[in-house]
Amino acid sequence: MDRESEKSLTPLRERIDGINREILDRLQERARLVLEIAEVKRVKGLEGHDPGREDQMLEDLVSRASGPFGPTELRGIFRTIFRASLEIQERERWEGLRVKRKDLLPPGGVKVGNVAVGGGETVLFAGPCSAESAEQMERVTAYLSRYRGAMVLRAGAYKPRTNPYSFQGLREEGLVLLRDAAQRHALPSVTEVLDAASLDLVAAHADMLQVGARNMYNTELLKALGRIGKPVLLKRGFMATIEELLLAAEYIVTAGNSQVVLCERGIRTFERATRNTLDISAVALLKRETALPVIVDLSHALGRRDIILPCGRAAIAAGADGLMVEVHPDPDKALSDGFQQLDLDAFGTLMEGLGLAPAPADDRVVEGAIDTVLKSPRPPRITPTSGR
Ligand code: PEP
Ligand code: MN
Numbered sequence: 001m002d003r004e005s006e007k008s009l010t011p012l013r014e015r016i017d018g019i020n021r022e023i024l025d026r027l028q029e030r031a032r033l034v035l036e037i038a039e040v041k042r043v044k045g046l047e048g049h050d051p052g053r054e055d056q057m058l059e060d061l062v063s064r065a066s067g068p069f070g071p072t073e074l075r076g077i078f079r080t081i082f083r084a085s086l087e088i089q090e091r092e093r094w095e096g097l098r099v100k101r102k103d104l105l106p107p108g109g110v111k112v113g114n115v116a117v118g119g120g121e122t123v124l125f126a127g128p129c130s131a132e133s134a135e136q137m138e139r140v141t142a143y144l145s146r147y148r149g150a151m152v153l154r155a156g157a158y159k160p161r162t163n164p165y166s167f168q169g170l171r172e173e174g175l176v177l178l179r180d181a182a183q184r185h186a187l188p189s190v191t192e193v194l195d196a197a198s199l200d201l202v203a204a205h206a207d208m209l210q211v212g213a214r215n216m217y218n219t220e221l222l223k224a225l226g227r228i229g230k231p232v233l234l235k236r237g238f239m240a241t242i243e244e245l246l247l248a249a250e251y252i253v254t255a256g257n258s259q260v261v262l263c264e265r266g267i268r269t270f271e272r273a274t275r276n277t278l279d280i281s282a283v284a285l286l287k288r289e290t291a292l293p294v295i296v297d298l299s300h301a302l303g304r305r306d307i308i309l310p311c312g313r314a315a316i317a318a319g320a321d322g323l324m325v326e327v328h329p330d331p332d333k334a335l336s337d338g339f340q341q342l343d344l345d346a347f348g349t350l351m352e353g354l355g356l357a358p359a360p361a362d363d364r365v366v367e368g369a370i371d372t373v374l375k376s377p378r379p380p381r382i383t384p385t386s387g388r
Contacts, residue, residue: 027081034085035092048089054082098253099246099260104291109321110231110259113188113207115150117231117261118293122356123322125190125233125295126347127154129337130167131174137181139329143344145185149357152208153178153187154324158194159336160214167335175205182207190233196224203230213237213265213300216248226255235263235297242282242289249292261293262286263324264315266301275303275340278311280318287319295322303340309353316354325350 001009038048058078062071069077098104109118117123126144131137141153157174159167170177175191182189190208193199194215202209208231215221216237225232232252236245249260264283266276278301286294296315298308312323328334328341342350351357 030081031085031088034089038089038092048093049086097246097250099249099290099292102291104253104258109293110261112152112190112231115152115188117295118321121150122316122320123150123152123295124356125152125154125322125324126327128328128334129156129326129341130159130169130335131155131157131177132170132335134177136329137177138184140327140344141181141185141187143347144327145187147351147357151187153182153185153189155191156336157191158198158202160192160194160212161336172201175202179205193221196221199224199228203228207231208233211235216240216245219251222248222251223255226252226257228257231259231261232257233261233263235265236267236282238266238268238276240267242285246290249290261295262290263295263297264301265297274301276301278302280314283315283318283320293321294319295324296320297324299324299326299337299340305340305342305346308342309350312350312354
């Protein structure tokens with residue numbers, strides 16, 4: 001370009017630069033107003049996005065068009081601005097979730113009885129799929145309680161079975177079996193609660209309440225769990241995204257209960273080699289996105305026993321705060337999920353393989369307790385030999 005043209009273009013370009021900066025300042029001012037309006041709407045519980053209002057603004061602007069930009073260009077420009085405004089609102093809403101706050105929980109994480117989940121130690125959630133009998137609960141709990149590591153005893157009493165003809169759980173009787181076994185061996189307990197109506201009953205028997213995969217979207221149950229003072233184990237639905245799991249946790253937290261542990265238990269994919277597909281990346285992502293502890297349910301994710309050790313290692317490597325494993329004294333006779341439950345020896349081998357608190361050779365074994373349990377209508381409390 002010759003010097004003459006350069007001279008005439010430079011001031012025009014400088015004006016364009018100036019206008020660009022003015023537009024930028026005005027756009028940022030507009031964005032701040034958008035967020036202010038979004039906050040007012042949030043507080044009042046109003047829907048954030050208002051397409052009707054956008055149409056009105058667009059028609060008003062187009063009707064004022066008198067320059068080189070015609071209606072088509074103006075619609076394109078302003079629609080882009082509206083879309084970008086929606087994106088910043090969504091980003092703010094996501095970043096503003098209570099479950100994403102780093103200070104949501106105390107440093108020790110979620111306390112289940114005297115066990116801290118998310119406090120640094122890998123916590124085992126172990127026990128049978130379902131509580132079936134006093135003998136079954138005693139045999140499995142006696143074995144599990146040999147382990148020195150942090151442990152929460154699990155057993156289902158209310159079972160959300162896919163097939164209505166399958167064993168549905170012993171209900172209240174199952175709750176009592178779990179509670180008594182947990183008390184005898186001084187272990188905290190977790191069991192599933194199916195609906196808000198049975199919440200108080202289940203909460204009276206267990207230290208932690210589990211929301212099963214089939215119930216993750218049950219918002220009335222989630223809200224009810226927000227109102228009780230017990231920790232919640234929230235399982236990911238098998239068709240749920242990570243975002244949906246976090247939003248389900250947000251329901252519990254905003255209703256007043258921050259004591260939530262998230263559980264990755266496999267999602268449904270086209271793969272048939274495992275019962276579900278264990279989503280290890282979800283564990284790493286959840287650990288990044290939220291301060292809530294995350295555990296991995298190996299049994300329901302895999303539905304098989306032979307690859308439980310490498311998958312358990314992978315879960316821990318990805319940052320899991322704990323593992324759930326179904327253990328049954330006689331899996332072949334189990335009333336539910338027999339094919340995936342570990343027998344006692346296999347559980348011991350898994351613990352050794354994971355390098356988790358191996359069984360001491362001497363104490364904790366409560367031989368004789370089975371007989372005592374079976375003879376007495378209400379089992380005696382057995383004091384453990386070490387302090388948990
Ligand atoms: C369970 O843990 O007993 C259970 C039914 O698991 P999920 O809800 O993950 O299927
Ligand atoms: Mn099960």
